[in-house]
Amino acid sequence: MVDPERSTELLWGRRPGRGLTLERIVRTAIELADAGGLAAVSMRRIAERLGFTTMALYRHVPGKAELIDLMRDEVIGEAEEIRPQEGWRAEVEAWARAQLAFYRRHPWMIESPGARRVPGPNAVAAFEWALETVSRTGLPPTEVVAVVTMVGTFVESAARQVVETELAERRTGVSEQEWWGARDSLYAHLDRYPTLNRIYLDGGYDAPLDPFEFGLQRVLDGIEVLVRDETGDERRDESRCVVCGEAVAAAATGRPRDYCSRACRQRAYRKRKG
Template sequence: MDDGVELLWRDRDDESAPRAGLNLDRIVRAGIELADAEGLDGLSMRKVADRLGFTTMSLYRHVPGRDQLVALMRDTAIGEHLADEEEPAGAGWRPRLEAMIRQGWRCRRRHPWLAEVRGTRNVPGPNAVALFDRMLSTLTGTPLHPREVIAAVNLVGRFMDAEALTLVETLREERSSGVSEEEWWGARDSLYERLPAYPTITRLWETGGWDAPEDSFEFGLRRILDGIEALIQERDEKRDETCAECGNKLDPAPSGRPRVYCSRACQQRAYRRRRTP
């Protein structure tokens, strides 16, 4: 049995209401509070136990170890994203997807450590799967091929994590040094004295390039959505020219109604998928 999956996907209805004593919900909440304050580097079973006023061994009766605790914390934090969701009624794909990205960004600003849960083998919990499903749904009504829908949503997720990692790194440096990011860079006079030797940097500096920097999240969000929109427009223009199953170019139909699939194999695959419950 995969204990990590069983714990993440446990039936919440089978759990008793929170009590004053130790329980899994209190452990997860304490872990989130600790990670919010110190990042994942500061998270340990001992620190969580100390925060709750219990022994470390008592935690292991509820959660097998730190990795499983982090997985539970991640899914609980993602649940906040789902709870905050306010999807624009009757809106098209772009406002819907943008709203979900902004909600995800707010969640990551509250919990920057979410971006520290790295790797390709993190088993998702029910909240993570529900969120992924909702994000995919924003693009499934567009001309994008199914694989492009998945790729676009994955791109959005990586963008949010990359932005959140910058927050994590900034907070880590400020905690360890006691010096703010602005103060640290403001004290690098010896570096700035050397920069006039670089003409492009100097020209951008003199023309105000650093006076009011672009917000990296807002800039990146607009560019990503613009890119997805351009791809959707391209697919829409070629909707009748490509195979509805594999996306390959269709040969012109000799007569009759336009072709939908490039081969009988693609037609059969599409038919089987529609028949699959």
């Protein structure tokens, strides 16, 4: 098991050394992981690549678990800064996308277990940034934390899908399409599921929506609803029809309506059409 105290010490107070260094060990381990996933990282392989015996590593790292902690924080440090955007939504969106790109660069980050990770300086810095951004929504502190956690979790899970399939493609040399295309013996069984069948026939699988982009927009919409409800956005009750200017009650979600009536909605539609 991991010794969290030792992990903390290593993460937050590294001291330089000569010869075989923590730095070099961590970097070599990362190279291996980037190339072949966490499964490709073994103490023997790291040592070999560095020209030392396996046990030499244990003079610098207490065990493999702690080494992975170090790899994580090292790599989190690479995260490029998000350039400021207009409004929290755009900013969170940019962050999410950057995060996905990051997971693609280091797919193994997703394999490493998530509970009780001692956060390193780089991880904390990223967290601080996210908190700061979401704070601008005006949500109360508990919810700010919850939102950051949620977006983080979402991105991780979406990235997990992407990354796992990419990894499988690389390992097997078989593309996702090919693989599923070759599952005829499976499809043979799927006729007796009516909804599945109908959706398939209706083209529900022809051009699947990108799960990351789709999910992200839903998540952000959801947060936006919360923000509007919670911060008592004045606009809610004041919303006015964009056609006639009449006052309009907002939807239950707090999302302001644009039109006061079907008539006005159609008027706007016809206008657009010419």
